Amino acid sequence: MGVLEGNWLGYATRPSPGLYPHQWSWDAAFVAIGYSHYAQERAEAELRSLFSGQWSNGLLPHIVFTDDHADYFPGPDFWQTERNPYAPRRPRTSGIVQPPVHATAALAIYRHARDRDRAHRFLEEILPRLAAWHWYLRRERIRNDDHLVEIWHPWESGMDNSPLWDEALNRLLPEQVRDWVRADLNHAKPEERPSDDEYDRYVQLVKLFREHNYHPELICRVTPFAIADVLYNSLWVQANTDLAEICRIVGADPTSFERWADETKAGMRRRLWDEELSTFVDFDLITKEPICTRVGAAYAPLYAGVPTRRQADAMVDQLTRTVGVQLDSTTWMVPSFDPRDGRFRPTNYWRGPIWINVNWILYRGLKRYGFDRLAETLRRSMIELPRRSGFFEHYDPRSGKGQGASQFAWTAALVLDLLFEP
């Protein structure tokens, strides 16, 4: 609770003190889940503040900027989302999205509420916002009958420099002239962050979207980066299931969201399952090829009830034999990237380190499919690791040492969720 308290800004929670001074989209959802157990009003305020940056076409931006911290890059003057008539003028925001965990967070607020009437009113208030957000993804981010939501930028995945994107990014040429300066390296070690080459390409994509004034119908046609990501689609399926439940609670029609969950679930089984790897894999919509790379987030479909029983058994069997790491005799966790792959980097962001949210998602998946012993091991490990090393952004999967930002909000929030769990 001390970590969340330290990052509380009066109306929302920043992810950490130095590196991340604004409000991020999926961070806010995880943080709200943490608050939901002991600070109902603050959990509501967290989501309300995020949604104050929602665009009128439903887009929920990946960053809602606070007014100060002008040195953040890329900041609002770089994004220039005011070019798009659907963007709010205040607060200023980015022009891309992050994974949709928000309906899930809103439902958690209701389920854990001490004041149930207040929570009911909150659901009534937030439902049209959530519906518009889901509807944006459904309308603008699905290109065919596989019903897979696509991302147009590595930042949209939440796993910025994952090896999943290497091939797609390599198709972009480096910029000739760099007319901007990274700000993230003022607050973090270069070896824990994406490389300059990667950053170049991130910025190139933003410039492309900016040139098209953030109109999704145009970006969809010109983006060289379009991927159906396993983690994103898993969170989308579960969020639709949770949004349908919110509809039922407040007396609205849940059928669209139920259908959307079912359709994407079917599309994932059809298009993203890799029988040989015994797991789900991302799909590159530009090359029309699967991305056969093992990442920790590939097990997220368990969380959303996507795999068949047979698939789930094969996934977990393979997970324990390959990607999962035994830190010591009692601590078993899943790193962000396969340790046996040559590109594995134990200290570099999404190319190796352990992230608490990925493990929390896996934990829920293991429970859902009845892998109770492994789930319990994972739960104890997730509580033990930060107790030992502090509430960091990510952890070295060899030593358990904390890395990246310290006092990281979602790490604290999700550990709180585990502790409060009945």
Added chain:
Amino acid sequence: MGVLEGNWLGYATRPSPGLYPHQWSWDAAFVAIGYSHYAQERAEAELRSLFSGQWSNGLLPHIVFTDDHADYFPGPDFWQTERNPYAPRRPRTSGIVQPPVHATAALAIYRHARDRDRAHRFLEEILPRLAAWHWYLRRERIRNDDHLVEIWHPWESGMDNSPLWDEALNRLLPEQVRDWVRADLNHAKPEERPSDDEYDRYVQLVKLFREHNYHPELICRVTPFAIADVLYNSLWVQANTDLAEICRIVGADPTSFERWADETKAGMRRRLWDEELSTFVDFDLITKEPICTRVGAAYAPLYAGVPTRRQADAMVDQLTRTVGVQLDSTTWMVPSFDPRDGRFRPTNYWRGPIWINVNWILYRGLKRYGFDRLAETLRRSMIELPRRSGFFEHYDPRSGKGQGASQFAWTAALVLDLLFEP
């Protein structure tokens, strides 16, 4: 100004004291145009209040209900728009739309503002709302490449009982059991209002939309009433032109709205022009037949710059010889329906009476095409008639006598607009 003052509720203006206690969509836009000349803040508040009822799919409801006046029918408990997850819970609203005059009103607020900086901020605030509203119509109300916006209910036209809808409504069967009671007859004479049979069918359509939880993608498939209306599409073309201008003022991208205006303009010329009648006519999208009925609102395309020069000349020539009425030696106006048609009723709502908004729209059209003398005659007539008869909802085209609601807000607002005009 006294009329508007008397209808001001502290945050918005009701159309009139008795018959219309809530906030109506296109009334609010006309009223804001009136306020824009002398009460900038109130004009902004008027639109802001209306948009507080906007749905998260962009739909701008035709009524935003105030909390009291529970005797209004159909009230929020009849509409039950909470069935739709995109509807706000507060304020409660209806589930259909009215003509889109709102961008036009917002631009008027800016152009007439004493405090230009404040008006600029207001445009920045309202632009995403207006964009979402236009986008709803573009997405949900256009079924083919004619780009004509369609209405699904006579109330959506704003001209509730116009003879334009007779044939389409006659295809509906009367209800077997009437489980509701009209409230409008407590405040108005039956001969000035729609008939019971018409009201039956209005309510039937609402029930149909309610059954489908107000999901436009479903209603589009099942509605027995779908009409491409000349007045609605004319206002839509002009509103897109005005919204593009708002984009330019605040530095957003105007191209979509410019294109939408051009596409609908081309569709109107292609599909709605009737060479024989020398005017534009509505088109029934269910029977795929034009509705060859002469109404006063058929001249609205002049207002939006839709007709070619040749078409405009033919329209005005025909207008002065047929629909237009000479009340006395100086007063010439256009009634809502052709006086030579057997269904003409001079006291019955949209089946004959003179309405100020239709004449105001025509006045702007005449000026746009350079019919200066006729425009000036119309302008003087529109100022003279309420001066003589009071600010009524509509007027008898034989005697000029005021009818319907008294102290009618938009009549006062649009006369003010003419008086303040430079």
